[in-house]
Each structure stands twice: as structure tokens, then as C-alpha cells.
Amino acid sequence: MGRGHWLKKRIIPILTVLLAVAITIVLFIYRDKVADFGNYGYLGAFLVSLISCATIILPVPGIVVLFALGADPNLNPVLVGLAGATGGVIGEITGFMAGYGGRGMIQGKGRMYAMVENWMRRWGGWAIFVFAAAPLPIVDVAGVVAGAIGYPVWKFLLIAWPGKSLKYIILVLAGAWGWDVVMGWFG
Secondary structure (H helix, E strand, O other), rough: OOOOHHHHHHHHHHHHHHHHHHHHHHHOOOOHHHHHHHHHHHHHHHHHHHHHHHHOOOOOHHHHHHHEEEEOOOOOOOEEEHHHHHHHHHHOHHHHHHHOHHHHOOOOHHHHHHHHHHHHHHHHHHHHHHHHHHOOOHHHHHHHHHOOOOOOOHHHHHHHHHHHHHHHHHHHHHHHHHHHHHHHHHO
């Protein structure tokens, strides 16, 4: 076993996991600053989603900002949803990297992992689409599993984007249509 192989097999996966964890911690610490990106319209939707989806496990307020952006009459809710989905799916790369880099540490660990891995192997892209479209942030789990089983990153992103787009468009439209109702309760 050569030095390059050892480096690739041992050091790079560890660095990948550490990078994903570092990104998560930094974004969690500065989560209040992330919410300020909502003031930048479509770019803000993209950035908030990119940053909030780049965190693994720890919550960052991306969904709340997108919902509120739906109430902005100067913005098209569908375009806000698409911008958010684009940023969000790019942000999912950190979960994918954590799975890819930590595959030896996480494969076969836990019922949730085993269940998602089974679905990914059985249904492949359909499982990714459903996880991305689900109203819960479970696409993180799918990204980690996809990385761990060696699913191609380009394919993961290409399939997750329509699912995330569907979820975010519905979320932003709910914000657009329901904001007046919500505000009516308080006024």
C-alpha cells in the first residue's frame, strides 16, 4: 500500500468529516446573521437555503426566512422557492461529504441508517427525491447515506433539486397565501 493510497483512505475522509462539522458549528454560532440574508430577495433565498442546508443536524432558520419571503409582494413566490431550492441542494453537499468521508464510521450504525440505506439501494433516485420533497429535514440523512454508499454526487444533486424545489415552492406559496391570515390573528 503506497503513501498516496494511505492518504486517500485515511486522512482525506477524516478531513472531509471535520470540514462538514466545522461548517455546521460556524453556521450554528452565526445563525442570527443567516436570517439577515432574507433582506436580499432572491439572492437572500438562495443564500439562506445554502447556509441552512449546509448544517448537519443543528437547526438554522432557513425555512422560517423562506416562509416570510413568500409574503413579500415584490417577489414571485415560485422564483423564491426555486432560488431557495438551488441554494439548499448545493448546501446538502456537506451531508454528502460527511457520509462519503465517514463511511467506515457510519455504515451499519443504527436502524435509521440501515433503513435509509435499504431504500437508497432499492429505489435509488426515487428515494432521494422523496426525502428532498418531504416536509421534514430528512434529506440530510439521505445525503449522508448517499455519500456513504458512493452514490454519484452529481446524480444526488440533480435528483434532490426537483424534490427540494417542490417542497420550497409549496412552503413559499403557503407564506404568500397565509401570511395575511397569520397576521390577522395578531391584529
